[in-house]
Amino acid sequence: MPELPEVETIVKGLKKVLKGKVINSLECYYPGTIIYDTDIEATPFPAKVLELCRRGKYIIITLETDNAIIIHLRMTGKLVFDVLPSEPLQYERARIILHNSEVLHFIDIRTFGKIIICKQQNEEQYLPILGIEPFSKNFNANHLKAILKGKEASIKTVLLNQSIIAGLGNIYTCEILYRAGINPLMPAGKLSHKEIVEIVQQTLAVLSEAISLGGTSISDYRNIDDKTGSFQDFLKVYQKQFCPLGHKIERIKQSGRSTFFCPICQKNKS
DNA sequence: CAATGATCCTGTCCGC
């Protein structure tokens, strides 16, 4: 479900309610949702929250105790901040309980999401290799050109690959390629300099707009106040019948995922 | 190596 703008929105919200607060306990209601690092002490709580950040689609919560909590929401996970009810809610897989009966519900219909608690020094082993952050200063045309060089996979597949660029998912890759006017089937290594410049610019534009609108809520995504984002109102191709110019949108499969694109506006062919 | 497919789950939607 959530891609970079949604995770970024969630982290912003979490900072307001978690930073400096004390976590009293974690509760797990679905086996496997919470993963404990083998180096974690028997009673890691209470522990004060030092800092929160996003890396790709991962949420990382740094605790004062040299431990960290890593959260990945996968497809349907959401975090909802509330005051403590006693019974688990529907689809609530885990819960982070704070000091003054405040609670963060981890709600996840499809149960793919995970909460990991580990030693900060072990963080790396719980995170996959993640590529460049779109908002880092290295994310520019020359650098991207070097990354894409020689790649025969389609540009859509490459943009989705978290080990190459961290944070893009199916919605935003479709939207970026539409705005850049690039056919998603185009081999990544064959793009011109101008096309790569366009991808960089449109990636930053789309992600920034989406963040400023609180993300995209197609079905499950909500921020920590359980409110929807509004970027779905500005999608141009994802799950659309027609592009803004009235052309028929085509839907194909790439790496097992649906790609939506306009064959007229995104003309450069493989 | 890179590229595909199955898999982890539950819910929704569409066609028959």
Place this chain on the structure above:
DNA sequence: TGCGGACAGGATCATT
């Protein structure tokens, strides 16, 4: 109304 199949913001692992 009911049922089967396809599909869903993701990522991993096995296979080819």
